[in-house]
Each structure stands twice: as structure tokens, then as C-alpha cells.
Amino acid sequence: MAKRKVFKIGDEVITPGTRRTIDLPVSMLSDHTPMTMSAHVIHGRRDGPVVFVSAGVHGDEIIGIEIVRRLLGVPQLDSLRGTLIAVPIVNAFGFLNNSRYLPDRRDLNRTFPGTQGGSLASRLARLFMTEIVARSDLGIDLHSAAVHRTNLPQIRISPGNRETLRLARVFGAPVILRSELREGSLRGAASDAGVDVLLFEAGEALRFDEMAVRAGVSGILRVLKDQSMLPAKGIARPKRKPLLSKSSRWLRAPQGGLLRSYKSEGDTVTEGETLAIVADPFGEVEIPVVSDADGLIVGRAVFPNVNEGDALFHVAQVADPDEAGETLEHLSSQLEADPIFDEDEII
Secondary structure (H helix, E strand, O other), X not given: OOOOOOEEEOOEEEOOOEEEEEEEEEEEOOOOOEEEEEEEEEEOOEEEEEEEEEOOOOOOOOHHHHHHHHHOOOHHXXXXXXXXEEEOOOOHHHHHOOOOXXXXXXXXXXXXXOOOOOOHHHHHHHHHHHHOHHHOOEXXXXXXXXXXXXXXXXXXXXXXXHHHHHHHHHHOOOEEEEOOOOOOOHHHHHHHOOOEEEEEEEEOXXXXXXXXXXXXXXXXXXXXXXXOOOOOOOOOOOOOOOEEEEEEEEEEOOOOEEEEEOOOOOXXXXXXXXXXXXXXXXXXOEEEEEOOOOEEEEEEEOOOEEOOOOEEEEEEEEOOHHHHHHHHHHHHHHHHHOHHHOOOOOO
């Protein structure tokens, strides 16, 4: 059998059967402190695909960073075929400042594919496309909801892509949402470059959520197994098929005031059901937030101080809302009992 070639990234060379963290230079801060984007590369002894897993594109979305940390400690990776590139913090500037954005106030996920001589965000986007996406066959990008919101674990895919739909089902997150590619997004730029990306959303910014983290780690391992990069032993299939949603919409605040929610993420709702009340501080005016369709809550606001028009509940339409609760319960029970999360090995 021919010896596998070395893997080159930046100015570094990783030999087959080794793993290493490398630092890709990004810029210099105003006080002359160098900033880098760090990537951990596991280059297997045997041939296989190159898959990247990224987190922290938005610096305050730290759940993905924890998912990558736990993933890199999984023993099965010692038998990896192909190559795994793990980038736990793409936007180190935002991470250090607990911010979604870069210092130039740009959203990195609206800046791809970037340019070599553009803004700081644009240059970072270009670096990621050149050093990570261009070397990969498939990507998994990890996100959480924006600040003051939370998301049920979900995979977002572009409509009409059968392969990402198949992989989303392999991943096994509770819900699959079809979501159009946005201009400037990593998923859109990668698609233009011929690389499919699964977008995982779970939890809220600046917070950890144990079930969300477990769903992310389990899903990534399933995808790697599906790509023949990992042995099947110890990686269980989801007990129930994920819920596929063809459409979803946000219910918004009818007025400014204080939000009292009666429903949470993962709850099913029916048309005409009251999900919350928005009241003024004096209690003189209370307006209900009413669902306009049957569905499943896949995201919601968690901050009680709201302005008129604020997004409050993200409701997804699913084929059978009556089965949704049972599906979520089965998947949650499976994550709680999964031996891959032995505290002595992972947490």
C-alpha cells in the first residue's frame, strides 16, 4: 500500500498518523500583539476525505467551542481515516470581547469569501476560505442563537441539496430546517467553491447547554462514521428520525414591554394558542402572543425586556406535530445514556 502524503496547511506539514495544532497568522493588534486563527489537524494514516469542523465564527457563540473541545478528546479519533481540521475559534477577536462581531463591527458570517486586501473581517474570511475550506471535501459549522435567544438543536441545509439532507439525517439533531443560502455566509461561499457545509445551531450565546453540546458531538461523530473516517463501534445511530421542517417563521412582539413566556424550545404549539404575554410595566395593557399555525418551537427569546417587533418565538412547521414531542424525548434520552460521554474521558 502506497504511503499517504503529508498534509500541508499554512507553512506547516503534518505527517500521516500525527496530529498537531497550528497557528495561522491573521493580523497584528494596535499594541503589536499578534493574532492568529488556530487549527488542530488530525492526519490519519489511511486515505479518506478531508472534513473541517468550525466554531466561533461569531465570537460570543461558545457552545460550538465546547463541542470541538470534547470532540478532540474522543478516543475513536486515534483510528481516523482521512483528515480532520478542527477550528474551535474562527473569530478570536469577538471571543476575547464576548462579542458576535469583529473590532470593525462587521459580522464575519456576512463577509465570505472575503478579499486579501479588504477589511479585517474580509481578510479573516479569505484566510479561512483559502486555508480551511479549499482543502476540505465537507464542513460542519457550529453556531448558537444570538444573544438573549436560545435554539433547540437543529441542522440547517439549503433547499434542493439531497446530499446535505442525507447528511443532516445522519447527524441526528432533533430538527432539520431548510434555509436559503445568505449572501456573504460561510455556507454560501463554501457552496460556491463546491464544498457542502452542515450548519448546526443549538443553545444561546455566552452560555453552555449540556444537551446541545452532546447533540453536536454525537452528530459530528455520526457524519465522520458515514464518511468512512471512523469505525462504527461506539457511535450509535439516532433512535428516531429527525423532524424535517419545510418552513418556519418568527412570531414578534406586538408591543414593547415585559415578556412572560408560557412555552419553551421543543414545545409543540397549535394555531390560536397563547405562547406568551407582553405587558407594560404598570400592568395596564397586556397583549397575548398567539401562534398562527401548528408547529414546533425551535428558538425563542430568553430576555424579558422586549421592544415592539422583537423576534420572540421561532415556530417550525413539521409533518406531524403530535409526534414531535415523542421524537424529542427519544433523542434526549439517547444523549443522556450515550457512553461516549463518560465523564472520566470527555467532560
